[in-house]
Structures are given as C-alpha cells and as structure tokens.
Amino acid sequence: MSIATVIPAFVTRESFIELEARERAQALMDPGSWRELVGPFDRIESPWLPMQSIAPQSDDGCVVLKGTIAGQSSVVIALEGGFQAGSIGEVSGAKMTAALDLATRDSQNGKKTAAVLLLETGGVRLQEANLGLAAISEVMASIFALRQYAPIITVIAGTVGCFGGMSLVAGISSYILMTREARLGLNGAEVIEQESGIEEFDSSDRALIWAIFGGEQRVGMGVADELLQDDAKEIAAAVQRCLKAGLPAVHRSQQIDLYRDRIAALDTSQQIEPLTLRKRWDSKQAKAKEGSAR
Amino acid sequence: MEQLKFDYPSANRRVSKKAHVGVVGSGDMEVLMEPAETGSAHVSIQTSVNGFGSSWKAVLDRFFARFDGAVRIHINDAGATPGSVMLRLEQAVEVIEQ
Numbered sequence: 348m349s350i351a352t353v354i355p356a357f358v359t360r361e362s363f364i365e366l367e368a369r370e371r372a373q374a375l376m377d378p379g380s381w382r383e384l385v386g387p388f389d390r391i392e393s394p395w396l397p398m399q400s401i402a403p404q405s406d407d408g409c410v411v412l413k414g415t416i417a418g419q420s421s422v423v424i425a426l427e428g429g430f431q432a433g434s435i436g437e438v439s440g441a442k443m444t445a446a447l448d449l450a451t452r453d454s455q456n457g458k459k460t461a462a463v464l465l466l467e468t469g470g471v472r473l474q475e476a477n478l479g480l481a482a483i484s485e486v487m488a489s490i491f492a493l494r495q496y497a498p499i500i501t502v503i504a505g506t507v508g509c510f511g512g513m514s515l516v517a518g519i520s521s522y523i524l525m526t527r528e529a530r531l532g533l534n535g536a537e538v539i540e541q542e543s544g545i546e547e548f549d550s551s552d553r554a555l556i557w558a559i560f561g562g563e564q565r566v567g568m569g570v571a572d573e574l575l576q577d578d579a580k581e582i583a584a585a586v587q588r589c590l591k592a593g594l595p596a597v598h599r600s601q602q603i604d605l606y607r608d609r610i611a612a613l614d615t616s617q618q619i620e621p622l623t624l625r626k627r628w629d630s631k632q633a634k635a636k637e638g639s640a641r
Numbered sequence: 642m643e644q645l646k647f648d649y650p651s652a653n654r655r656v657s658k659k660a661h662v663g664v665v666g667s668g669d670m671e672v673l674m675e676p677a678e679t680g681s682a683h684v685s686i687q688t689s690v691n692g693f694g695s696s697w698k699a700v701l702d703r704f705f706a707r708f709d710g711a712v713r714i715h716i717n718d719a720g721a722t723p724g725s726v727m728l729r730l731e732q733a734v735e736v737i738e739q
Contacts, residue, residue, distance in 0.1 A: 367664055386661075387661040387671070387673055388659060388661070388673060388675065390673075392717075397642050397687065400642045400689055401642075401689055401719075402642070402665050402670075402687055402688060402689040402717045402718055402719045403665070403687070403717060404664070404665040404671060404717055405661070405671060405673055405715070405717060427664055429664040429665075429666035429669070430664055430665050430666060431665075
C-alpha cells in the first residue's frame with residue numbers, strides 16, 4: 348500500500364482509544380437500543396475516596412449499558428481509564444457484578460444476553476483495599492456463571508491496558524480483543540521493577556514493556572484472540588463476529604493441561620525471548636489441540 | 642478535599658434537559674447539569690484541591706453572566722484549571738441546549 352492510500356484511512360477512521368468509556372460502550376451498541384443502568388445522575392459514588400481527599404466520580408468509573416449488538420441482547424460494561432486508572436472499587440465492582448448477574452438471569456430465562464467488557468484498568472483500587480479484592484472475586488464468580496450461557500467478550504483497546512485482578516477477569520472471558528497499543532498482564536512493569544529490581548524489569552523501557560505485555564505479543568502467543576486497529580468500526584465489527592461465533596467449545600482458561608505442559612516445557616535457565624514464546628505457543632497449535640479435545 | 646456551594650438567583654430560565662460531561666482525571670473534572678426544582682441556579686463543587694474558593698467564584702460569576710438557565714450543577718474536580726472549568730461548563734450547556 349502506498350502512503351497516499353494508508354494516510355487517508357488513518358486520518359478518517361474514528362479512534363476508539365480517544366473515546367471516553369461511555370462513548371466506547373455506545374460505539375459498540377445498536378444506536379437507540381441502549382439505556383444506562385446506574386448512571387451518573389443516580390449518584391452512587393465511592394464513599395471511600397473523599398475520606399482520602401480524592402475526588403470521586405458520579406459513576407465510579409464504571410459505565411453499564413444494556414441494549415442490543417447486531418440485534419442480540421447484550422450488556423456492555425466499560426471502565427473509564429481516565430478516572431483512578433480504571434481501578435475497581437466497591438461501587439464499580441458491585442455495578443459490574445450486578446450487570447453480569449442480570450445477564451445470567453436473563454439468559455436462564457431464555458433471553459440469551461452476552462457481556463462485553465471494555466477493560467482499561469490497573470486492577471484493584473488500592474484506596475478501597477479489601478473491598479476491591481472482594482469485587483474481583485465476585486466479578487469472576489459472575490463470569491463463571493454467565494459463560495455457561497452466553498459469551499463474555501473482553502476488549503482491551505488502550506492506553507491504560509488491563510492489569511492486576513482485572514487481568515484474571517480478562518483471562519476467564521470467552522474472547523479477548525486487543526489493539527497494538529493495549530497491554531495485558533498480571534503485574535505491570537512498575538510493580539515488577541519495584542518488587543524484583545531493575546535488573547529484572549526496567550519499567551522505563553517502553554519497547555520491552557510492549558514486547559512483553561503488548562497486544563501484538565499477547566495475540567501472537569495465543570492468550571488473546573484478535574489484534575485490531577484503533578478504529579471504532581473495526582472493533583465493533585470484531586465484537587459482532589465474536590457474538591456470532593457464540594460460546595467457544597472450550598474456554599482458554601479451561602485448557603489447564605495444555606498450559607501446564609507449555610509452562611513445564613520452558614527452559615528457564617536462559618532468558619526466554621518474546622518472539623521465542625510466540626513461536627512455541629503458536630495459537631494455531633492450541634486451536635488444533637482444542638479441536639482434538641472436543 | 643473541599644466542598645463549595647454557590648447560588649445564582651437571577652439564572653431562572655427553565656431548562657428541561659440534563660447533561661453529564663468530563664472525567665475526574667488529573668487536571669480535569671466532571672459536570673452534572675440538570676434542571677433545578679427551585680427555579681434558580683445552584684452549584685455544588687467537590688474538589689481535591691483546597692483553597693481556590695475565590696477562583697471558583699470568579700469562573701462561575703463569569704459563566705452565569707452569560708448563561709441564565711435554572712440549573713443544578715454538581716462538579717467533581719481533580720484539579721481542573723479555570724480555563725478547563727469554563728470549557729467543561731460550556732460543553733454541558735451545549736448538551737442541554739441541543
């Protein structure tokens with residue numbers, strides 16, 4: 348492709364990353380089909396942040412829209428990365444759990460309702476400590492309940508990425524979609540550096556960070572499903588493809604033997620390079636094994 | 642953390658819509674703007690930056706010199722500059738006057 352054809356496409360696309368959480372959720376749903384549950388005017392804010400001299404947000408950084416995507420009943424839960432790094436507190440966690448549980452109840456009553464999670468989050472909100480930790484386990488329990496009936500699609504667009512306890516939530520969802528700008532990992536770069544030293548991980552080395560946590564690497568090593576451009580239409584289309592595909596025969600997080608064998612086979616006496624891991628953990632291989640396990 | 646309150650009795654034009662704009666990110670704020678039942682404008686602010694009451698009053702005085710809607714405004718603020726505050730308020734007005 349010549350520059351003349353690449354640049355107009357880049358300039359005219361609608362960036363997904365530049366949208367706020369509410370706009371992101373709206374961009375995925377059928378226009379006019381949605382309504383917001385526990386919106387900002389319901390004023391359910393974190394009671395804990397003001398006690399610590401931090402301004403709360405009227406939706407606690409969690410937007411829940413109920414409606415349809417390509418005609419299918421769905422709930423979209425979007426975390427606002429701009430507010431407290433999208434961290435999960437008591438209120439935002441409860442909103443997520445309740446939304447997932449309503450989707451499960453609707454699905455059990457014959458109205459299959461899928462969930463789309465837009466995760467831009469550093470994980471547990473440290474200011475809310477144990478309540479945030481409890482929220483993660485509640486959200487995970489609700490996902491396990493829902494994924495018997497309908498798929499859960501996680502979208503990590505960036506630029507906050509998805510870390511900490513919420514990376515576990517991403518890990519047990521049915522599909523993970525990422526952009527090149529997005530990152531996914533349990534411990535973020537700064538946490539690793541703080542805990543294990545700069546020899547272990549230099550958190551100022553952006554090339555290293557994206558080589559380990561970046562969307563291209565995560566999709567390449569088969570722990571995420573699709574690598575997408577930062578384009579609202581492209582991301583919406585990918586979500587619709589996942590909805591159409593429905594529940595995977597086996598969830599990634601159910602392939603315990605596959606991943607146990609893979610980890611056991613790694614030679615940790617030498618530094619494992621990101622590209623080596625991509626070759627070894629070829630996602631096509633995993634798909635083949637998944638097929639034979641059916 | 643500081644709570645501030647301002648009243649603008651002369652802003653008494655009825656409005657019917659509500660608006661929510663902004664994110665409580667560093668240097669930014671959110672505005673919730675809705676029709677006031679009392680028939681005049683009331684502003685409440687919750688800010689993580691203490692000691693800027695007079696700046697808030699100056700920005701709001703200027704805003705209500707041009708805007709006369711009977712609105713209830715609530716602001717959650719994480720250190721927005723006066724310029725950003727005015728832009729967010731104008732953005733909210735744009736939504737309710739649509």
